[in-house]
Amino acid sequence: MSEAVARAKLSEVLRALEKPYGKVIVLPEEPTLDHALFLLLREGWDYRKAQRALRILQKEFVDWNEVRVSSPAELKSVLKELGDKDLDVKVEKLRALLASLWKERNATALEFLREMSPETRHRLLSNLGVIHQGIVQVLLHGLAGPDAALPVPQGAVRTLTRIGLIERVHSDGAARKVMEKLIDPEDLHAYLLLLTQHGEEICQAKSPRCGDCVLVEMCKFKRKIGLKDGDAEE
Numbered sequence: 001m002s003e004a005v006a007r008a009k010l011s012e013v014l015r016a017l018e019k020p021y022g023k024v025i026v027l028p029e030e031p032t033l034d035h036a037l038f039l040l041l042r043e044g045w046d047y048r049k050a051q052r053a054l055r056i057l058q059k060e061f062v063d064w065n066e067v068r069v070s071s072p073a074e075l076k077s078v079l080k081e082l083g084d085k086d087l088d089v090k091v092e093k094l095r096a097l098l099a100s101l102w103k104e105r106n107a108t109a110l111e112f113l114r115e116m117s118p119e120t121r122h123r124l125l126s127n128l129g130v131i132h133q134g135i136v137q138v139l140l141h142g143l144a145g146p147d148a149a150l151p152v153p154q155g156a157v158r159t160l161t162r163i164g165l166i167e168r169v170h171s172d173g174a175a176r177k178v179m180e181k182l183i184d185p186e187d188l189h190a191y192l193l194l195l196t197q198h199g200e201e202i203c204q205a206k207s208p209r210c211g212d213c214v215l216v217e218m219c220k221f222k223r224k225i226g227l228k229d230g231d232a233e234e
């Protein structure tokens, strides 16, 4: 496959993944915790709605500690202009992240991560247990700065390999090299978040849920569960 064809196909993949997971917009000027909360709010919501929710919370509360100690009813009350749909779930997720961070670090900010090594940052964000690996990867890359090496989340590599966009690779370095050629910098965070989320939730290592996959029509992987156009093989 030529590089131009691979790039076009990758673009098609990203657009397809935006349907179930939503468009990815990053807020590079926000503090890291605000960004994490925005990415949590974005799940299942239009990014404009998520951004509106973030701005309301930033305006109505003194800080994230006040949000942390507020009741679900108080949070829902200030966010009520956004409608009832999913509000309980969103409020629960926000409170869970703030509670987890408080338990782990006695903090309601994430800027202390800047003083840590990349491995420690990764471990701490993963240990919070509330944000999925796609969000973790976006936050880690934002913290590492624009010159940092491209991350190679295994879920993303797995999906790209199965749909035939990259050849099977046996090291992070090889995967990075292939992907650096294909991914434009402006698509990077979308790629990180959507492909990692897809790899975790749908294109899982042992039991890919091909019947629920929006990429199934373009996928070369033959273990298409419930479909008739391929036999099991990896």
Ligand code: SF4
Pocket (backbone or CB within 6 Å): 159, 162, 163, 202, 203, 204, 208, 209, 210, 211, 213, 214, 215, 216, 219, 220, 221, 223, 224
């Ligand atoms: S069709 Fe199956 S193997 Fe292919 S990308 Fe989707 S979940 Fe993964």
